[in-house]
Amino acid sequence: MAWTRRPALAGLTMVLVAALAACGGGGGGADREPSGHAGAAKGSGAHAGRPDGRPRTVAGVRDAVRHVTRQTARSTRPHLVRTCASESRKVRHTGRSKGRTRTWYTTEKHQDCTKVRRGTETYTRVVRPERWCVRLDDVNGEPRTDDVWYRVRRDAYTKVDEADARAKVTVEPVARGC
Structure with missing residues (x-):
């Protein structure tokens, strides 16, 4: 009786696998970053080969630049030794030879190591990381998209900062927003 259900069950399994493959149930959605980290906000990065079709670079008219300096604080933590x-x-130890059991003892040295707290140590904690941001108008030739901030690498920031005001620039953003 059970052997009559096998072809129907196999057919149902194949249909289910085909449906999942067609729907893209393989793991990555449109709001998923290419690094594989879920939970990243939509529009937080701009990378090549994205399934949502966003370009790797963006072009626009230079509006403003902003350099957010790194902010640190002194803090303490437990010092582990x-x-x-x-x-x-x-x-x-036991051994068998010719039907006889022989027993002998040895002394082995063993070392257990653990980390133990001994006081505290001070260190520099980064409260706010350093960021370089560029604000563009007419992003990708669309006059409706003005005042869009992009976080960029330092070398791209330097290039845009040296450009004339209202000059057309192309940047590769690290993230959207500043």
Whole structure:
């Protein structure tokens, strides 16, 4: 009786697999970053080969630039020190030879190491990372898209900063917004 259900079950499985493959159930959606991290906001990056068709670079008229400096703070954390304790263990060995069981003991040295807190240490904590931002008008030739901020790498920021005001520039954004 069970063997009569196998072809129907196999057919149903194949239809289900084909439907999932057609719908793109393989993992990445349009709002997924190419690095594979889910949860990244839509429009937070601009990379080549994206399934949503966004371009790798954007062109527009230079509007403004903004350099957000790195902000740090001094902070303390526990100072951990590695301590090791040596000990000797008595190990029992047995062996069989010609129907007789022979037992002997050896002493093996063993070392256990753990990290133990010894006071505190100070370190420099980064509160706000350094960012370079560019604001463009007429993004990709569309006059309706004005005042769009893009976070860019330092070399692209320097190139745009040196350009004349209202000059046409092309940048490769790291993320959208500043």
